[in-house]
Amino acid sequence: MQKSSRRKVIGGSGKGQTVTVIEAPVLHNQRRKALIMFWVTLVVTGLLGGTVASHYMHPILGILTGLAAGFFLGILLGFLVLAWPVIRMIWWWLPEILTVTALIYGWVLLMTSTPLWASLVVVVALAASALFRVVRFGVLSVFWCLTVRHRLRMCFAAFIAKNRQGTLPLILLARPTPAGERVWVWLRPGLALHDLEQEGQLQRLAVGCWANEVRVTRASRKYAALIRIDITRRDTLADTVLSGLPDFVPDDMPATAPVSPAVPPVGVNLNDVPVRPRRSPDTNESRPRRARQPEPSPSDDIDPNDYA
Numbered sequence: 001m002q003k004s005s006r007r008k009v010i011g012g013s014g015k016g017q018t019v020t021v022i023e024a025p026v027l028h029n030q031r032r033k034a035l036i037m038f039w040v041t042l043v044v045t046g047l048l049g050g051t052v053a054s055h056y057m058h059p060i061l062g063i064l065t066g067l068a069a070g071f072f073l074g075i076l077l078g079f080l081v082l083a084w085p086v087i088r089m090i091w092w093w094l095p096e097i098l099t100v101t102a103l104i105y106g107w108v109l110l111m112t113s114t115p116l117w118a119s120l121v122v123v124v125a126l127a128a129s130a131l132f133r134v135v136r137f138g139v140l141s142v143f144w145c146l147t148v149r150h151r152l153r154m155c156f157a158a159f160i161a162k163n164r165q166g167t168l169p170l171i172l173l174a175r176p177t178p179a180g181e182r183v184w185v186w187l188r189p190g191l192a193l194h195d196l197e198q199e200g201q202l203q204r205l206a207v208g209c210w211a212n213e214v215r216v217t218r219a220s221r222k223y224a225a226l227i228r229i230d231i232t233r234r235d236t237l238a239d240t241v242l243s244g245l246p247d248f249v250p251d252d253m254p255a256t257a258p259v260s261p262a263v264p265p266v267g268v269n270l271n272d273v274p275v276r277p278r279r280s281p282d283t284n285e286s287r288p289r290r291a292r293q294p295e296p297s298p299s300d301d302i303d304p305n306d307y308a
Contacts, residue, residue, distance in 0.1 A: 030082050030084060034079070042073075043070070045066065046070035049065065050064075050065065050067065053066055095146055142176070145175065148183060148231060149183065151210065152205070169187050172185060179230075179232045179236050180212075185226075185228075187226075193218060196227070212233055214229060215230045216228070216229050
């Protein structure tokens with residue numbers, strides 16, 4: 001949709017200005033889809049509604065009733081299809097819209113339903129909670145989860161292949177991890193996991209998401225369209241971990257006490273080492289194989305990718 005307006009400035013002539021809300025190719029495509037939806041809804045609803053209404057009234061009145069219902073329903077669905085780009089944009093920003101609305105109405109409700117001293121106490125308590133690291137980390141985690149959804153959508157629209165209709169992948173869910181964020185994405189037809197694993201694509205995703213590293217893996221064995229994107233912003237394994245073992249050392253232990261109770265050997269006497277005869281290469285005796293120990297399975301509750 002384009003809106004043209006002319007403004008007349010003092011001492012100069014007015015100039016036409018164009019504000020583009022929806023791009024022309026997208027608008028043309030949506031108009032075609034809306035027209036198709038209108039006629040399909042009119043025909044299907046008219047036939048079915050007219051058939052059902054004919055059992056309760058005159059057949060002519062029943063057909064007219066079905067056509068009228070199909071006409072109004074077709075206009076409603078056609079308008080929804082035509083306005084879908086705007087509705088989709090509102091859906092993308094729905095968490096932010098709900099958050100801002102809750103903050104505004106919460107502030108107004110706090111000021112109108114409580115006395116001044118109670119409002120000041122609540123505001124000071126909320127401001128003082130920012131001194132705690134857990135609160136700051138939680139707020140920043142929610143902020144990055146909301147931000148990374150838009151950054152990924154921008155990356156998909158900018159440099160990652162998409163289908164002919166220009167449909168972007170569906171960003172399902174984003175949750176914080178100790179190293180960053182984890183996002184689940186549902187790919188649309190025309191895009192596969194192999195396209196994201198091309199040379200340089202993951203680095204571009206990391207740059208677009210303002211992150212250090214990005215890894216992409218399948219999130220389901222049944223559906224290839226469901227993938228998982230792990231975004232790394234900090235290296236949690238590089239932090240200094242304080243050990244609690246010094247707390248178990250007695251206070252009366254001297255500083256010169258040996259680390260091990262056994263006296264370390266001064267030297268090695270090779271004469272005490274038994275000499276085994278070397279086996280000839282012609283010997284056909286087979287060496288017994290050691291039983292292979294089963295590898296311990298990782299715990300189901302801990303995912304190492306959250307900390308990498």
